[in-house]
Amino acid sequence: xxxxxxxxxxxxxxxxxxxxxxxxxxxxxxxxxxxxxxxxxxxxxxxxxxxxxxxxxxxxxxxxxxxxxxxxxxxxxxxxxxxxxxxxxxxxxxxxxxxxxxxxxxxxxxxxxxxxxxxxxxxxxxxxxxxxxxxxxxxxxxxxxxxxxxxxxxxxxxxxxxxxxxxxxxxxxxxxxxxxxxxxxxxxxxxxxxxxxxxxxxxxxxxxxxxxxxxxxxxxxxxxxxxxxxxxxxxxxxxxxxxxxxxxxxxxxxxxxxxxxxxxxxxxxxxxxxxxxxxxxxxxxxxxxxxxxxxxxxxxxxxxxxxxxxxxxxxxxxxxxxxxxxxxxxxxxxxxxxxxxxxxxxxxxxxxxxxxxxxxxxxxxxxxxxxxxxxxxxxxxxxxxxxxxxxxxxxxxxxxxxxxxxxxxxxxxxxxxxxxxxxxxxxxxxxxxxxxxxxxx
Amino acid sequence: xxxxxxxxxxxxxxxxxxxxxxxxxxxxxxxxxxxxxxxxxxxxxxxxxxxxxxxxxxxxxxxxxxxxxxxxxxxxxxxxxxxxxxxxxxxxxxxxxxxxxxxxxxxxxxxxxxxxxxxxxxxxxxxxxxxxxxxxxxxxxxxxxxxxxxxxxxxxxxxxxxxxxxxxxxxxxxxxxxxxxxxxxxxxxxxxxxxxxxxxxxxxxxxxxxxxxxxxxxxxxxxxxxxxxxxxxxxxxxxxxxxxxxxxxxxxxxxxxxxxxxxxxxxxxxxxxxxxxxxxxxxxxxxxxxxxxxxxxxxxxxxxxxxxxx
Numbered sequence: 001x002x003x004x005x006x007x008x009x010x011x012x013x014x015x016x017x018x019x020x021x022x023x024x025x026x027x028x029x030x031x032x033x034x035x036x037x038x039x040x041x042x043x044x045x046x047x048x049x050x051x052x053x054x055x056x057x058x059x060x061x062x063x064x065x066x067x068x069x070x071x072x073x074x075x076x077x078x079x080x081x082x083x084x085x086x087x088x089x090x091x092x093x094x095x096x097x098x099x100x101x102x103x104x105x106x107x108x109x110x111x112x113x114x115x116x117x118x119x120x121x122x123x124x125x126x127x128x129x130x131x132x133x134x135x136x137x138x139x140x141x142x143x144x145x146x147x148x149x150x151x152x153x154x155x156x157x158x159x160x161x162x163x164x165x166x167x168x169x170x171x172x173x174x175x176x177x178x179x180x181x182x183x184x185x186x187x188x189x190x191x192x193x194x195x196x197x198x199x200x201x202x203x204x205x206x207x208x209x210x211x212x213x214x215x216x217x218x219x220x221x222x223x224x225x226x227x228x229x230x231x232x233x234x235x236x237x238x239x240x241x242x243x244x245x246x247x248x249x250x251x252x253x254x255x256x257x258x259x260x261x262x263x264x265x266x267x268x269x270x271x272x273x274x275x276x277x278x279x280x281x282x283x284x285x286x287x288x289x290x291x292x293x294x295x296x297x298x299x300x301x302x303x304x305x306x307x308x309x310x311x312x313x314x315x316x317x318x319x320x321x322x323x324x325x326x327x328x329x330x331x332x333x334x335x336x337x338x339x340x341x342x343x344x345x346x347x348x349x350x351x352x353x354x355x356x357x358x359x360x361x362x363x364x365x366x367x368x369x370x371x372x373x374x375x376x377x378x379x380x381x382x383x384x385x386x387x388x389x390x391x392x393x394x395x396x397x398x399x400x401x402x403x404x405x406x407x408x409x410x411x412x413x414x415x416x417x418x419x420x421x422x423x424x425x426x427x428x429x430x431x432x433x434x435x436x437x438x439x440x441x
Numbered sequence: 442x443x444x445x446x447x448x449x450x451x452x453x454x455x456x457x458x459x460x461x462x463x464x465x466x467x468x469x470x471x472x473x474x475x476x477x478x479x480x481x482x483x484x485x486x487x488x489x490x491x492x493x494x495x496x497x498x499x500x501x502x503x504x505x506x507x508x509x510x511x512x513x514x515x516x517x518x519x520x521x522x523x524x525x526x527x528x529x530x531x532x533x534x535x536x537x538x539x540x541x542x543x544x545x546x547x548x549x550x551x552x553x554x555x556x557x558x559x560x561x562x563x564x565x566x567x568x569x570x571x572x573x574x575x576x577x578x579x580x581x582x583x584x585x586x587x588x589x590x591x592x593x594x595x596x597x598x599x600x601x602x603x604x605x606x607x608x609x610x611x612x613x614x615x616x617x618x619x620x621x622x623x624x625x626x627x628x629x630x631x632x633x634x635x636x637x638x639x640x641x642x643x644x645x646x647x648x649x650x651x652x653x654x655x656x657x658x659x660x661x662x663x664x665x666x667x668x669x670x671x672x673x674x675x676x677x678x679x680x681x682x683x684x685x686x687x688x689x690x691x692x693x694x695x696x697x698x699x700x701x702x703x704x705x706x707x708x709x710x711x712x713x714x715x716x717x718x719x720x721x722x723x724x725x726x727x728x729x730x731x732x733x734x735x736x737x738x739x740x741x742x743x744x745x746x747x748x749x750x751x
Binding site: 061063064065066067068069071093094095096097098099102103106107109110111112273274275278282291293296297299 | 503504507508527528529530591595606607608610611689690693694695696698702703705706708709710711712713
């Protein structure tokens with residue numbers, strides 16, 4: 001079966017998707033792999049059986065190891081449902097999340113599976129530009145996936161390379177029981193918000209749980225402050241490297257953050273997000289700005305949890321943007337069965353796929369497809385779905401919206417430096433700008 | 442002739458008596474010795490602490506430690522081990538490790554013993570250079586070779602019955618080969634030094650008896666270097682088994698990972714149960730500990746092997 005030969009990888013694709021907490025050396029070595037070589041992709045593979053439909057085989061790489069629970073079970077249930085529906089055999093390759101992410105460059109240039117799990121945003125777009133993933137514009141539009149999802153699946157060349165399946169929003173989480181006991185309500189305005197935090201402090205409760213030992217959680221705080229103070233468009237163009245990091249806008253974000261720091265737990269660099277979540281769960285802290293995965297650390301089903309979106313800080317900007325990272329699927333350009341891969345990718349975006357996933361696991365995800373059943377959702381998830389569909393703009397989180405090297409090697413240490421020494425905003429922003437120039441040049 | 446000396450001298454095998462018994466009691470019996478003992482004990486504790494800490498917490502319930510902090514005691518359970526074994530799919534991954542480690546070690550020892558034999562027994566012009574090259578390659582960090590090796594392996598076709606990817610990538614062959622290549626230098630160096638200590642007369646008589654070179658290698662040298670081979674095998678098993686880097690680079694199929702790489706399976710995307718990971722790490726470390734304690738004697742002699750030249 002003839003396979004399209006991708007063009008050589010442009011220099012601009014020298015980017016790794018190394019996770020946080022990874023050795024820089026290995027990251028650099030892997031990024032070197034991205035230079036050239038895509039045109040040399042393996043061209044050998046057996047062709048037994050039909051390419052698509054009943055009797056064909058499609059290889060499906062997933063970034064959840066067997067045994068981690070619902071996250072793996074949902075993907076496996078999707079694969080099983082696809083086989084049942086179309087007769088196509090699905091060859092599942094389960095690799096744990098972090099290893100999969102760190103090895104993505106060698107994976108895509110080596111012997112990738114036909115369809116694999118990946119993320120929307122810049123991380124997808126950079127592989128599209130490098131010719132490592134297949135153009136999926138002919139399977140779009142997909143019924144039930146609206147324009148905002150299509151937008152999130154589109155790379156710089158205007159074509160779609162991605163099929164979204166689920167998302168999870170970042171918001172301010174709190175214990176319902178703690179709020180009830182103290183007569184607190186979710187703040188509507190900035191004044192409410194400040195008053196709430198003052199009241200919490202007066203009662204000896206730290207308003208915000210906060211932990212940034214791993215480096216990435218505080219990115220969520222930066223994202224939301226930037227979106228509230230400077231707006232979604234500025235945020236996205238800043239992430240794309242088109243704005244000044246040492247300009248007044250970014251400085252204002254850090255200034256605001258500094259005034260909010262007294263309302264956060266002290267010494268965040270020595271605390272993981274799990275420990276911070278526990279502090280909120282035990283009622284030592286009133287609120288926690290995090291993704292919906294906060295429930296995982298509490299060891300409960302989240303019935304006593306509720307959330308609100310971060311209130312507006314500037315009336316001219318409003319509060320209609322938030323971080324809600326989207327997970328989904330791509331088809332690898334070096335995959336051996338392009339047709340079957342595309343066909344499966346299209347099906348994976350359908351409501352039927354989402355339902356199969358949610359019915360096949362203990363805990364459901366929030367389906368991207370609007371036709372998916374919400375019967376299995378928890379209250380938190382129902383509310384998440386409402387909040388996200390009400391939002392005008394959705395960002396993907398800093399480490400997905402920008403160059404992965406920039407996010408991991410520049411922003412993590414810079415934000416940690418700021419948290420250590422919040423008074424040196426000029427120094428931190430100048431250093432970020434300097435490094436951004438060399439990375440985005 | 443003095444009278445005291447034989448009385449005060451303890452038998453050579455006995456430990457030096459404590460206190461001020463004699464001048465021959467060694468440094469550890471003096472007050473300065475007490476300081477040293479205490480210092481060494483403290484250092485040993487400092488080194489052992491993280492390991493013991495992990496061991497202790499691997500027997501504790503995550504919810505309990507999260508609620509009461511790691512300084513508390515309680516929440517004892519064996520569930521972590523059971524869950525780590527099941528979740529990490531360790532049965533499969535231990536088998537993978539075995540399939541990689543055993544052939545790699547055997548191949549390394551076989552090839553390096555042949556090179557070492559030639560280097561030690563025959564003198565020709567580039568003898569020393571060759572040994573130097575083997576040693577020099579040992580100094581190269583594997584990370585520096587990542588890209589060339591990856592590209593190379595991608596271009597080497599293998600029949601489908603040997604590798605379902607059709608190339609060296611994503612097959613055990615690649616890992617066996619890469620581990621062998623990286624360990625060859627060290628083994629050759631050690632073995633050739635050891636072989637040089639064998640008396641030359643042995644080979645002269647063998648020669649007179651008409652033994653071929655192969656026979657001198659296989660029937661004369663190999664039995665004599667058995668202690669060195671045992672020591673190296675112990676070291677190599679632990680090194681190859683612990684290798685993690687190449688496995689994650691060259692393999693792309695989750696079910697083919699060796700157990701060291703599969704330890705990551707116990708971590709979630711966001712959430713990590715640290716007690717579970719501790720239990721998993723202990724399980725992964727067990728084979729090395731077993732090998733070490735079972736073959737302790739070879740292990741220690743292995744460390745000093747080749748350090749003196751006969």
